[in-house]
Amino acid sequence: MIKRKLGVVGASVLLVATGATTMTAEASGSAAAASSALAGTVAVSIDGSRVITMPTTIQPGVNTFSVKVAKPGSFQIAQTAPGYTTDMVTADIEAGLDKGDAKAQKRFEENTTLLGGVTAxxxxxGKLVVDLPAGDYLALDTWGRTPKFTSFTVAGADTGATAPSSRTIKAIKDVTLAKKPASIPNKGWLTFKNASSQNHFLLVVALKPGKTYKDFLAYADGHFEGKPPVSFQNAMEVGVIDPGKKATVKYRLPKGKYVAICFWPDANQGGMPHAMMGMHRALTLK
Ligand SMILES: [Cu+2]
Known part of the structure:
Protein backbone atom coordinates (compact mmCIF):
# COMPACT_ATOMS: atom_id res chain seq x y z
CA MET A 1 0.00 0.00 0.00
CA ILE A 2 2.71 2.47 1.03
CA LYS A 3 4.82 1.30 -1.88
CA ARG A 4 1.95 2.02 -4.27
CA LYS A 5 1.51 5.50 -2.86
CA LEU A 6 5.18 6.22 -3.35
CA GLY A 7 4.79 5.32 -6.99
CA VAL A 8 2.30 8.10 -7.54
CA VAL A 9 3.65 11.24 -9.20
CA GLY A 10 4.99 13.91 -6.85
CA ALA A 11 2.13 16.37 -7.28
CA SER A 12 -0.45 13.75 -6.36
CA VAL A 13 1.45 12.78 -3.24
CA LEU A 14 1.48 16.44 -2.22
CA LEU A 15 -2.24 16.71 -2.83
CA VAL A 16 -3.00 13.63 -0.77
CA ALA A 17 -0.82 15.11 1.98
CA THR A 18 -2.68 18.43 1.77
CA GLY A 19 -6.02 16.67 2.06
CA ALA A 20 -4.85 14.71 5.09
CA THR A 21 -3.53 17.84 6.79
CA THR A 22 -6.78 19.66 6.20
CA MET A 23 -8.87 16.82 7.52
CA THR A 24 -6.78 16.78 10.69
CA ALA A 25 -7.24 20.53 10.96
CA GLU A 26 -10.98 20.16 10.58
CA ALA A 27 -11.08 17.54 13.31
CA SER A 28 -9.29 19.90 15.65
CA GLY A 29 -11.64 22.73 14.74
CA SER A 30 -9.18 24.82 12.72
CA ALA A 31 -9.72 25.88 9.13
CA ALA A 32 -6.22 27.30 8.71
CA ALA A 33 -4.93 24.43 6.58
CA ALA A 34 -7.70 24.97 4.04
CA SER A 35 -5.87 28.07 2.81
CA SER A 36 -3.07 25.89 1.42
CA ALA A 37 -2.04 27.00 -2.07
CA LEU A 38 -2.71 23.50 -3.36
CA ALA A 39 -6.23 23.20 -1.99
CA GLY A 40 -8.65 22.68 -4.82
CA THR A 41 -6.04 21.71 -7.42
CA VAL A 42 -6.10 18.09 -8.54
CA ALA A 43 -3.40 16.64 -10.80
CA VAL A 44 -4.74 13.98 -13.16
CA SER A 45 -2.69 11.97 -15.63
CA ILE A 46 -4.02 9.49 -18.17
CA ASP A 47 -1.56 6.99 -19.62
CA GLY A 48 -1.45 5.40 -23.06
CA SER A 49 -3.81 2.62 -21.90
CA ARG A 50 -6.29 5.28 -20.64
CA VAL A 51 -5.65 4.41 -17.01
CA ILE A 52 -6.19 7.45 -14.79
CA THR A 53 -3.80 8.37 -11.97
CA MET A 54 -5.08 10.95 -9.50
CA PRO A 55 -5.38 11.39 -5.72
CA THR A 56 -7.77 8.88 -4.14
CA THR A 57 -9.14 11.54 -1.78
CA ILE A 58 -9.79 15.20 -2.55
CA GLN A 59 -11.55 17.97 -0.63
CA PRO A 60 -15.16 19.07 -1.17
CA GLY A 61 -15.96 22.34 -2.88
CA VAL A 62 -14.52 23.94 -5.97
CA ASN A 63 -11.78 21.78 -7.50
CA THR A 64 -9.69 22.39 -10.60
CA PHE A 65 -8.66 19.15 -12.31
CA SER A 66 -5.45 19.58 -14.32
CA VAL A 67 -5.49 16.79 -16.87
CA LYS A 68 -2.40 15.57 -18.73
CA VAL A 69 -2.74 12.79 -21.30
CA ALA A 70 -0.47 10.41 -23.19
CA LYS A 71 -2.91 10.46 -26.11
CA PRO A 72 -6.02 12.51 -26.89
CA GLY A 73 -8.66 11.78 -24.28
CA SER A 74 -11.62 13.10 -22.31
CA PHE A 75 -11.56 13.03 -18.54
CA GLN A 76 -15.11 12.61 -17.21
CA ILE A 77 -16.47 12.60 -13.66
CA ALA A 78 -19.53 10.63 -12.58
CA GLN A 79 -21.38 9.26 -9.58
CA THR A 80 -23.29 5.99 -9.59
CA ALA A 81 -26.35 4.88 -7.65
CA PRO A 82 -25.79 2.34 -4.85
CA GLY A 83 -25.57 -1.18 -6.30
CA TYR A 84 -24.91 0.03 -9.85
CA THR A 85 -21.44 -1.46 -10.29
CA THR A 86 -18.74 -0.43 -12.77
CA ASP A 87 -19.38 -3.74 -14.62
CA MET A 88 -23.02 -2.71 -15.02
CA VAL A 89 -21.94 0.77 -16.14
CA THR A 90 -19.59 -0.76 -18.73
CA ALA A 91 -22.25 -3.16 -20.03
CA ASP A 92 -24.82 -0.37 -20.33
CA ILE A 93 -22.37 2.01 -22.03
CA GLU A 94 -21.46 -0.67 -24.58
CA ALA A 95 -25.03 -1.79 -25.27
CA GLY A 96 -26.63 1.63 -24.86
CA LEU A 97 -24.30 4.41 -25.96
CA ASP A 98 -22.19 2.37 -28.40
CA LYS A 99 -24.84 0.08 -29.91
CA GLY A 100 -28.03 2.10 -29.43
CA ASP A 101 -29.95 -0.16 -27.02
CA ALA A 102 -32.33 2.47 -25.56
CA LYS A 103 -33.17 0.36 -22.50
CA ALA A 104 -29.51 0.03 -21.55
CA GLN A 105 -28.90 3.74 -22.09
CA LYS A 106 -31.92 4.66 -19.95
CA ARG A 107 -30.65 2.38 -17.17
CA PHE A 108 -27.24 4.05 -17.45
CA GLU A 109 -28.73 7.56 -17.29
CA GLU A 110 -31.06 6.71 -14.41
CA ASN A 111 -28.23 5.25 -12.33
CA THR A 112 -25.52 7.83 -12.94
CA THR A 113 -25.02 11.50 -12.24
CA LEU A 114 -22.67 12.93 -14.85
CA LEU A 115 -20.63 15.83 -13.59
CA GLY A 116 -18.63 17.15 -16.49
CA GLY A 117 -15.34 16.52 -18.17
CA VAL A 118 -12.59 18.01 -20.25
CA THR A 119 -10.77 16.95 -23.40
CA ALA A 120 -6.98 17.09 -23.44
CA GLY A 126 -7.00 20.18 -19.88
CA LYS A 127 -8.53 22.15 -17.03
CA LEU A 128 -11.90 21.35 -15.55
CA VAL A 129 -13.51 23.18 -12.63
CA VAL A 130 -16.38 21.54 -10.75
CA ASP A 131 -17.91 22.04 -7.33
CA LEU A 132 -18.13 18.61 -5.72
CA PRO A 133 -19.91 17.74 -2.48
CA ALA A 134 -18.54 14.98 -0.24
CA GLY A 135 -19.14 11.49 -1.60
CA ASP A 136 -17.78 8.69 -3.76
CA TYR A 137 -16.99 9.34 -7.40
CA LEU A 138 -15.74 7.67 -10.54
CA ALA A 139 -13.47 9.09 -13.23
CA LEU A 140 -12.93 7.67 -16.69
CA ASP A 141 -11.50 8.55 -20.10
CA THR A 142 -14.52 8.54 -22.39
CA TRP A 143 -12.33 8.11 -25.50
CA GLY A 144 -11.54 4.59 -24.39
CA ARG A 145 -13.43 1.74 -26.07
CA THR A 146 -13.90 -0.10 -22.79
CA PRO A 147 -13.91 2.43 -19.96
CA LYS A 148 -11.36 2.03 -17.18
CA PHE A 149 -12.72 3.49 -13.99
CA THR A 150 -10.79 5.16 -11.21
CA SER A 151 -12.67 5.79 -8.01
CA PHE A 152 -12.01 8.69 -5.70
CA THR A 153 -13.54 10.08 -2.55
CA VAL A 154 -14.40 13.66 -1.74
CA ALA A 155 -14.10 14.24 2.00
CA GLY A 156 -12.78 16.61 4.64
CA ALA A 157 -12.83 20.40 4.81
CA ASP A 158 -13.97 22.56 1.91
CA THR A 159 -11.18 23.61 -0.48
CA GLY A 160 -12.19 27.23 0.06
CA ALA A 161 -11.41 27.78 -3.62
CA THR A 162 -13.65 29.85 -5.87
CA ALA A 163 -14.45 29.15 -9.50
CA PRO A 164 -12.69 31.33 -12.08
CA SER A 165 -14.70 34.06 -13.76
CA SER A 166 -16.26 32.54 -16.88
CA ARG A 167 -18.85 32.96 -19.62
CA THR A 168 -21.83 30.60 -19.47
CA ILE A 169 -23.65 28.65 -22.14
CA LYS A 170 -26.89 27.10 -20.97
CA ALA A 171 -28.93 24.09 -21.99
CA ILE A 172 -32.65 24.77 -21.46
CA LYS A 173 -36.03 23.03 -21.95
CA ASP A 174 -35.26 19.51 -23.21
CA VAL A 175 -32.77 19.74 -26.06
CA THR A 176 -32.23 23.48 -26.59
CA LEU A 177 -29.17 25.70 -26.23
CA ALA A 178 -30.03 29.18 -24.92
CA LYS A 179 -29.34 31.85 -27.57
CA LYS A 180 -27.25 34.13 -25.35
CA PRO A 181 -24.46 35.04 -25.22
CA ALA A 182 -24.04 35.49 -28.99
CA SER A 183 -20.28 35.75 -28.55
CA ILE A 184 -17.60 34.86 -26.03
CA PRO A 185 -13.87 35.66 -25.86
CA ASN A 186 -11.64 33.30 -27.85
CA LYS A 187 -9.85 32.24 -24.68
CA GLY A 188 -10.61 31.95 -21.01
CA TRP A 189 -13.06 29.82 -19.05
CA LEU A 190 -16.39 28.54 -20.34
CA THR A 191 -19.12 27.20 -18.08
CA PHE A 192 -21.70 24.83 -19.46
CA LYS A 193 -24.81 24.89 -17.29
CA ASN A 194 -27.52 22.31 -17.69
CA ALA A 195 -30.87 23.91 -16.86
CA SER A 196 -32.74 21.38 -18.99
CA SER A 197 -34.42 18.03 -18.43
CA GLN A 198 -31.81 15.87 -20.20
CA ASN A 199 -28.11 14.98 -20.04
CA HIS A 200 -25.95 17.01 -22.42
CA PHE A 201 -22.40 17.79 -23.38
CA LEU A 202 -21.18 20.84 -25.23
CA LEU A 203 -19.02 20.86 -28.33
CA VAL A 204 -17.89 24.20 -29.75
CA VAL A 205 -16.57 23.65 -33.24
CA ALA A 206 -15.21 26.11 -35.83
CA LEU A 207 -16.96 26.79 -39.12
CA LYS A 208 -14.57 26.25 -42.04
CA PRO A 209 -13.34 29.42 -43.80
CA GLY A 210 -16.17 30.92 -45.89
CA LYS A 211 -18.83 28.78 -44.21
CA THR A 212 -21.68 30.21 -42.15
CA TYR A 213 -24.19 28.86 -39.64
CA LYS A 214 -26.64 28.72 -42.59
CA ASP A 215 -24.34 26.14 -44.21
CA PHE A 216 -24.37 24.23 -40.94
CA LEU A 217 -28.20 24.32 -40.91
CA ALA A 218 -28.24 22.85 -44.42
CA TYR A 219 -25.79 20.17 -43.28
CA ALA A 220 -28.02 19.42 -40.27
CA ASP A 221 -31.09 19.26 -42.56
CA GLY A 222 -29.18 16.68 -44.58
CA HIS A 223 -28.79 14.55 -41.43
CA PHE A 224 -25.10 15.42 -41.09
CA GLU A 225 -24.18 13.54 -44.25
CA GLY A 226 -21.58 14.72 -46.74
CA LYS A 227 -18.75 17.16 -46.13
CA PRO A 228 -19.14 18.97 -42.81
CA PRO A 229 -18.90 22.80 -42.92
CA VAL A 230 -17.12 22.65 -39.56
CA SER A 231 -13.55 21.70 -38.70
CA PHE A 232 -13.12 19.44 -35.70
CA GLN A 233 -9.47 20.56 -35.55
CA ASN A 234 -10.60 23.79 -33.90
CA ALA A 235 -12.94 22.64 -31.19
CA MET A 236 -13.46 22.45 -27.47
CA GLU A 237 -15.70 20.30 -25.34
CA VAL A 238 -17.34 20.25 -21.94
CA GLY A 239 -18.11 16.67 -20.88
CA VAL A 240 -21.57 15.35 -20.10
CA ILE A 241 -23.55 16.90 -17.24
CA ASP A 242 -26.83 15.96 -15.63
CA PRO A 243 -29.74 18.39 -15.30
CA GLY A 244 -29.02 20.95 -12.56
CA LYS A 245 -25.22 20.61 -12.89
CA LYS A 246 -22.53 22.81 -14.38
CA ALA A 247 -18.89 22.41 -15.33
CA THR A 248 -16.23 24.89 -16.41
CA VAL A 249 -13.29 24.31 -18.73
CA LYS A 250 -10.36 26.42 -19.88
CA TYR A 251 -10.01 26.99 -23.61
CA ARG A 252 -8.10 28.91 -26.25
CA LEU A 253 -9.24 28.86 -29.88
CA PRO A 254 -8.74 31.03 -32.97
CA LYS A 255 -11.19 33.92 -33.24
CA GLY A 256 -14.04 33.33 -35.67
CA LYS A 257 -17.43 31.77 -36.26
CA TYR A 258 -18.30 28.58 -34.44
CA VAL A 259 -21.24 26.29 -33.83
CA ALA A 260 -22.16 25.06 -30.34
CA ILE A 261 -23.61 21.54 -30.51
CA CYS A 262 -24.66 18.62 -28.35
CA PHE A 263 -24.47 15.13 -29.87
CA TRP A 264 -25.66 13.19 -26.81
CA PRO A 265 -27.92 10.35 -28.00
CA ASP A 266 -31.54 10.65 -26.91
CA ALA A 267 -32.72 7.37 -25.39
CA ASN A 268 -36.35 8.43 -25.86
CA GLN A 269 -35.77 8.98 -29.59
CA GLY A 270 -34.02 5.74 -30.51
CA GLY A 271 -30.60 7.15 -29.73
CA MET A 272 -30.96 10.14 -32.06
CA PRO A 273 -28.19 12.67 -31.32
CA HIS A 274 -29.56 15.88 -29.80
CA ALA A 275 -27.94 17.78 -32.70
CA MET A 276 -30.47 16.12 -35.01
CA MET A 277 -33.23 17.42 -32.75
CA GLY A 278 -31.99 20.98 -33.22
CA MET A 279 -29.55 21.26 -30.34
CA HIS A 280 -27.08 23.62 -32.00
CA ARG A 281 -26.56 27.37 -32.33
CA ALA A 282 -24.15 29.89 -33.81
CA LEU A 283 -21.42 31.24 -31.53
CA THR A 284 -18.79 33.88 -32.28
CA LEU A 285 -15.39 33.79 -30.61
CA LYS A 286 -13.75 37.21 -30.55
CU1 LIG B 1 -27.75 17.12 -25.56
Missing part, protein backbone atom coordinates in the same frame (compact mmCIF):
# COMPACT_ATOMS: atom_id res chain seq x y z
CA UNK A 121 -4.26 16.48 -26.01
CA UNK A 122 -0.64 15.45 -25.45
CA UNK A 123 1.47 18.50 -24.65
CA UNK A 124 -1.48 20.53 -23.37
CA UNK A 125 -3.22 20.47 -19.99
Missing amino acids: FPGTT
Whole structure:
Protein backbone atom coordinates (compact mmCIF):
# COMPACT_ATOMS: atom_id res chain seq x y z
CA MET A 1 0.00 0.00 0.00
CA ILE A 2 2.71 2.47 1.03
CA LYS A 3 4.82 1.30 -1.88
CA ARG A 4 1.95 2.02 -4.27
CA LYS A 5 1.51 5.50 -2.86
CA LEU A 6 5.18 6.22 -3.35
CA GLY A 7 4.79 5.32 -6.99
CA VAL A 8 2.30 8.10 -7.54
CA VAL A 9 3.65 11.24 -9.20
CA GLY A 10 4.99 13.91 -6.85
CA ALA A 11 2.13 16.37 -7.28
CA SER A 12 -0.45 13.75 -6.36
CA VAL A 13 1.45 12.78 -3.24
CA LEU A 14 1.48 16.44 -2.22
CA LEU A 15 -2.24 16.71 -2.83
CA VAL A 16 -3.00 13.63 -0.77
CA ALA A 17 -0.82 15.11 1.98
CA THR A 18 -2.68 18.43 1.77
CA GLY A 19 -6.02 16.67 2.06
CA ALA A 20 -4.85 14.71 5.09
CA THR A 21 -3.53 17.84 6.79
CA THR A 22 -6.78 19.66 6.20
CA MET A 23 -8.87 16.82 7.52
CA THR A 24 -6.78 16.78 10.69
CA ALA A 25 -7.24 20.53 10.96
CA GLU A 26 -10.98 20.16 10.58
CA ALA A 27 -11.08 17.54 13.31
CA SER A 28 -9.29 19.90 15.65
CA GLY A 29 -11.64 22.73 14.74
CA SER A 30 -9.18 24.82 12.72
CA ALA A 31 -9.72 25.88 9.13
CA ALA A 32 -6.22 27.30 8.71
CA ALA A 33 -4.93 24.43 6.58
CA ALA A 34 -7.70 24.97 4.04
CA SER A 35 -5.87 28.07 2.81
CA SER A 36 -3.07 25.89 1.42
CA ALA A 37 -2.04 27.00 -2.07
CA LEU A 38 -2.71 23.50 -3.36
CA ALA A 39 -6.23 23.20 -1.99
CA GLY A 40 -8.65 22.68 -4.82
CA THR A 41 -6.04 21.71 -7.42
CA VAL A 42 -6.10 18.09 -8.54
CA ALA A 43 -3.40 16.64 -10.80
CA VAL A 44 -4.74 13.98 -13.16
CA SER A 45 -2.69 11.97 -15.63
CA ILE A 46 -4.02 9.49 -18.17
CA ASP A 47 -1.56 6.99 -19.62
CA GLY A 48 -1.45 5.40 -23.06
CA SER A 49 -3.81 2.62 -21.90
CA ARG A 50 -6.29 5.28 -20.64
CA VAL A 51 -5.65 4.41 -17.01
CA ILE A 52 -6.19 7.45 -14.79
CA THR A 53 -3.80 8.37 -11.97
CA MET A 54 -5.08 10.95 -9.50
CA PRO A 55 -5.38 11.39 -5.72
CA THR A 56 -7.77 8.88 -4.14
CA THR A 57 -9.14 11.54 -1.78
CA ILE A 58 -9.79 15.20 -2.55
CA GLN A 59 -11.55 17.97 -0.63
CA PRO A 60 -15.16 19.07 -1.17
CA GLY A 61 -15.96 22.34 -2.88
CA VAL A 62 -14.52 23.94 -5.97
CA ASN A 63 -11.78 21.78 -7.50
CA THR A 64 -9.69 22.39 -10.60
CA PHE A 65 -8.66 19.15 -12.31
CA SER A 66 -5.45 19.58 -14.32
CA VAL A 67 -5.49 16.79 -16.87
CA LYS A 68 -2.40 15.57 -18.73
CA VAL A 69 -2.74 12.79 -21.30
CA ALA A 70 -0.47 10.41 -23.19
CA LYS A 71 -2.91 10.46 -26.11
CA PRO A 72 -6.02 12.51 -26.89
CA GLY A 73 -8.66 11.78 -24.28
CA SER A 74 -11.62 13.10 -22.31
CA PHE A 75 -11.56 13.03 -18.54
CA GLN A 76 -15.11 12.61 -17.21
CA ILE A 77 -16.47 12.60 -13.66
CA ALA A 78 -19.53 10.63 -12.58
CA GLN A 79 -21.38 9.26 -9.58
CA THR A 80 -23.29 5.99 -9.59
CA ALA A 81 -26.35 4.88 -7.65
CA PRO A 82 -25.79 2.34 -4.85
CA GLY A 83 -25.57 -1.18 -6.30
CA TYR A 84 -24.91 0.03 -9.85
CA THR A 85 -21.44 -1.46 -10.29
CA THR A 86 -18.74 -0.43 -12.77
CA ASP A 87 -19.38 -3.74 -14.62
CA MET A 88 -23.02 -2.71 -15.02
CA VAL A 89 -21.94 0.77 -16.14
CA THR A 90 -19.59 -0.76 -18.73
CA ALA A 91 -22.25 -3.16 -20.03
CA ASP A 92 -24.82 -0.37 -20.33
CA ILE A 93 -22.37 2.01 -22.03
CA GLU A 94 -21.46 -0.67 -24.58
CA ALA A 95 -25.03 -1.79 -25.27
CA GLY A 96 -26.63 1.63 -24.86
CA LEU A 97 -24.30 4.41 -25.96
CA ASP A 98 -22.19 2.37 -28.40
CA LYS A 99 -24.84 0.08 -29.91
CA GLY A 100 -28.03 2.10 -29.43
CA ASP A 101 -29.95 -0.16 -27.02
CA ALA A 102 -32.33 2.47 -25.56
CA LYS A 103 -33.17 0.36 -22.50
CA ALA A 104 -29.51 0.03 -21.55
CA GLN A 105 -28.90 3.74 -22.09
CA LYS A 106 -31.92 4.66 -19.95
CA ARG A 107 -30.65 2.38 -17.17
CA PHE A 108 -27.24 4.05 -17.45
CA GLU A 109 -28.73 7.56 -17.29
CA GLU A 110 -31.06 6.71 -14.41
CA ASN A 111 -28.23 5.25 -12.33
CA THR A 112 -25.52 7.83 -12.94
CA THR A 113 -25.02 11.50 -12.24
CA LEU A 114 -22.67 12.93 -14.85
CA LEU A 115 -20.63 15.83 -13.59
CA GLY A 116 -18.63 17.15 -16.49
CA GLY A 117 -15.34 16.52 -18.17
CA VAL A 118 -12.59 18.01 -20.25
CA THR A 119 -10.77 16.95 -23.40
CA ALA A 120 -6.98 17.09 -23.44
CA PHE A 121 -4.26 16.48 -26.01
CA PRO A 122 -0.64 15.45 -25.45
CA GLY A 123 1.47 18.50 -24.65
CA THR A 124 -1.48 20.53 -23.37
CA THR A 125 -3.22 20.47 -19.99
CA GLY A 126 -7.00 20.18 -19.88
CA LYS A 127 -8.53 22.15 -17.03
CA LEU A 128 -11.90 21.35 -15.55
CA VAL A 129 -13.51 23.18 -12.63
CA VAL A 130 -16.38 21.54 -10.75
CA ASP A 131 -17.91 22.04 -7.33
CA LEU A 132 -18.13 18.61 -5.72
CA PRO A 133 -19.91 17.74 -2.48
CA ALA A 134 -18.54 14.98 -0.24
CA GLY A 135 -19.14 11.49 -1.60
CA ASP A 136 -17.78 8.69 -3.76
CA TYR A 137 -16.99 9.34 -7.40
CA LEU A 138 -15.74 7.67 -10.54
CA ALA A 139 -13.47 9.09 -13.23
CA LEU A 140 -12.93 7.67 -16.69
CA ASP A 141 -11.50 8.55 -20.10
CA THR A 142 -14.52 8.54 -22.39
CA TRP A 143 -12.33 8.11 -25.50
CA GLY A 144 -11.54 4.59 -24.39
CA ARG A 145 -13.43 1.74 -26.07
CA THR A 146 -13.90 -0.10 -22.79
CA PRO A 147 -13.91 2.43 -19.96
CA LYS A 148 -11.36 2.03 -17.18
CA PHE A 149 -12.72 3.49 -13.99
CA THR A 150 -10.79 5.16 -11.21
CA SER A 151 -12.67 5.79 -8.01
CA PHE A 152 -12.01 8.69 -5.70
CA THR A 153 -13.54 10.08 -2.55
CA VAL A 154 -14.40 13.66 -1.74
CA ALA A 155 -14.10 14.24 2.00
CA GLY A 156 -12.78 16.61 4.64
CA ALA A 157 -12.83 20.40 4.81
CA ASP A 158 -13.97 22.56 1.91
CA THR A 159 -11.18 23.61 -0.48
CA GLY A 160 -12.19 27.23 0.06
CA ALA A 161 -11.41 27.78 -3.62
CA THR A 162 -13.65 29.85 -5.87
CA ALA A 163 -14.45 29.15 -9.50
CA PRO A 164 -12.69 31.33 -12.08
CA SER A 165 -14.70 34.06 -13.76
CA SER A 166 -16.26 32.54 -16.88
CA ARG A 167 -18.85 32.96 -19.62
CA THR A 168 -21.83 30.60 -19.47
CA ILE A 169 -23.65 28.65 -22.14
CA LYS A 170 -26.89 27.10 -20.97
CA ALA A 171 -28.93 24.09 -21.99
CA ILE A 172 -32.65 24.77 -21.46
CA LYS A 173 -36.03 23.03 -21.95
CA ASP A 174 -35.26 19.51 -23.21
CA VAL A 175 -32.77 19.74 -26.06
CA THR A 176 -32.23 23.48 -26.59
CA LEU A 177 -29.17 25.70 -26.23
CA ALA A 178 -30.03 29.18 -24.92
CA LYS A 179 -29.34 31.85 -27.57
CA LYS A 180 -27.25 34.13 -25.35
CA PRO A 181 -24.46 35.04 -25.22
CA ALA A 182 -24.04 35.49 -28.99
CA SER A 183 -20.28 35.75 -28.55
CA ILE A 184 -17.60 34.86 -26.03
CA PRO A 185 -13.87 35.66 -25.86
CA ASN A 186 -11.64 33.30 -27.85
CA LYS A 187 -9.85 32.24 -24.68
CA GLY A 188 -10.61 31.95 -21.01
CA TRP A 189 -13.06 29.82 -19.05
CA LEU A 190 -16.39 28.54 -20.34
CA THR A 191 -19.12 27.20 -18.08
CA PHE A 192 -21.70 24.83 -19.46
CA LYS A 193 -24.81 24.89 -17.29
CA ASN A 194 -27.52 22.31 -17.69
CA ALA A 195 -30.87 23.91 -16.86
CA SER A 196 -32.74 21.38 -18.99
CA SER A 197 -34.42 18.03 -18.43
CA GLN A 198 -31.81 15.87 -20.20
CA ASN A 199 -28.11 14.98 -20.04
CA HIS A 200 -25.95 17.01 -22.42
CA PHE A 201 -22.40 17.79 -23.38
CA LEU A 202 -21.18 20.84 -25.23
CA LEU A 203 -19.02 20.86 -28.33
CA VAL A 204 -17.89 24.20 -29.75
CA VAL A 205 -16.57 23.65 -33.24
CA ALA A 206 -15.21 26.11 -35.83
CA LEU A 207 -16.96 26.79 -39.12
CA LYS A 208 -14.57 26.25 -42.04
CA PRO A 209 -13.34 29.42 -43.80
CA GLY A 210 -16.17 30.92 -45.89
CA LYS A 211 -18.83 28.78 -44.21
CA THR A 212 -21.68 30.21 -42.15
CA TYR A 213 -24.19 28.86 -39.64
CA LYS A 214 -26.64 28.72 -42.59
CA ASP A 215 -24.34 26.14 -44.21
CA PHE A 216 -24.37 24.23 -40.94
CA LEU A 217 -28.20 24.32 -40.91
CA ALA A 218 -28.24 22.85 -44.42
CA TYR A 219 -25.79 20.17 -43.28
CA ALA A 220 -28.02 19.42 -40.27
CA ASP A 221 -31.09 19.26 -42.56
CA GLY A 222 -29.18 16.68 -44.58
CA HIS A 223 -28.79 14.55 -41.43
CA PHE A 224 -25.10 15.42 -41.09
CA GLU A 225 -24.18 13.54 -44.25
CA GLY A 226 -21.58 14.72 -46.74
CA LYS A 227 -18.75 17.16 -46.13
CA PRO A 228 -19.14 18.97 -42.81
CA PRO A 229 -18.90 22.80 -42.92
CA VAL A 230 -17.12 22.65 -39.56
CA SER A 231 -13.55 21.70 -38.70
CA PHE A 232 -13.12 19.44 -35.70
CA GLN A 233 -9.47 20.56 -35.55
CA ASN A 234 -10.60 23.79 -33.90
CA ALA A 235 -12.94 22.64 -31.19
CA MET A 236 -13.46 22.45 -27.47
CA GLU A 237 -15.70 20.30 -25.34
CA VAL A 238 -17.34 20.25 -21.94
CA GLY A 239 -18.11 16.67 -20.88
CA VAL A 240 -21.57 15.35 -20.10
CA ILE A 241 -23.55 16.90 -17.24
CA ASP A 242 -26.83 15.96 -15.63
CA PRO A 243 -29.74 18.39 -15.30
CA GLY A 244 -29.02 20.95 -12.56
CA LYS A 245 -25.22 20.61 -12.89
CA LYS A 246 -22.53 22.81 -14.38
CA ALA A 247 -18.89 22.41 -15.33
CA THR A 248 -16.23 24.89 -16.41
CA VAL A 249 -13.29 24.31 -18.73
CA LYS A 250 -10.36 26.42 -19.88
CA TYR A 251 -10.01 26.99 -23.61
CA ARG A 252 -8.10 28.91 -26.25
CA LEU A 253 -9.24 28.86 -29.88
CA PRO A 254 -8.74 31.03 -32.97
CA LYS A 255 -11.19 33.92 -33.24
CA GLY A 256 -14.04 33.33 -35.67
CA LYS A 257 -17.43 31.77 -36.26
CA TYR A 258 -18.30 28.58 -34.44
CA VAL A 259 -21.24 26.29 -33.83
CA ALA A 260 -22.16 25.06 -30.34
CA ILE A 261 -23.61 21.54 -30.51
CA CYS A 262 -24.66 18.62 -28.35
CA PHE A 263 -24.47 15.13 -29.87
CA TRP A 264 -25.66 13.19 -26.81
CA PRO A 265 -27.92 10.35 -28.00
CA ASP A 266 -31.54 10.65 -26.91
CA ALA A 267 -32.72 7.37 -25.39
CA ASN A 268 -36.35 8.43 -25.86
CA GLN A 269 -35.77 8.98 -29.59
CA GLY A 270 -34.02 5.74 -30.51
CA GLY A 271 -30.60 7.15 -29.73
CA MET A 272 -30.96 10.14 -32.06
CA PRO A 273 -28.19 12.67 -31.32
CA HIS A 274 -29.56 15.88 -29.80
CA ALA A 275 -27.94 17.78 -32.70
CA MET A 276 -30.47 16.12 -35.01
CA MET A 277 -33.23 17.42 -32.75
CA GLY A 278 -31.99 20.98 -33.22
CA MET A 279 -29.55 21.26 -30.34
CA HIS A 280 -27.08 23.62 -32.00
CA ARG A 281 -26.56 27.37 -32.33
CA ALA A 282 -24.15 29.89 -33.81
CA LEU A 283 -21.42 31.24 -31.53
CA THR A 284 -18.79 33.88 -32.28
CA LEU A 285 -15.39 33.79 -30.61
CA LYS A 286 -13.75 37.21 -30.55
CU1 LIG B 1 -27.75 17.12 -25.56
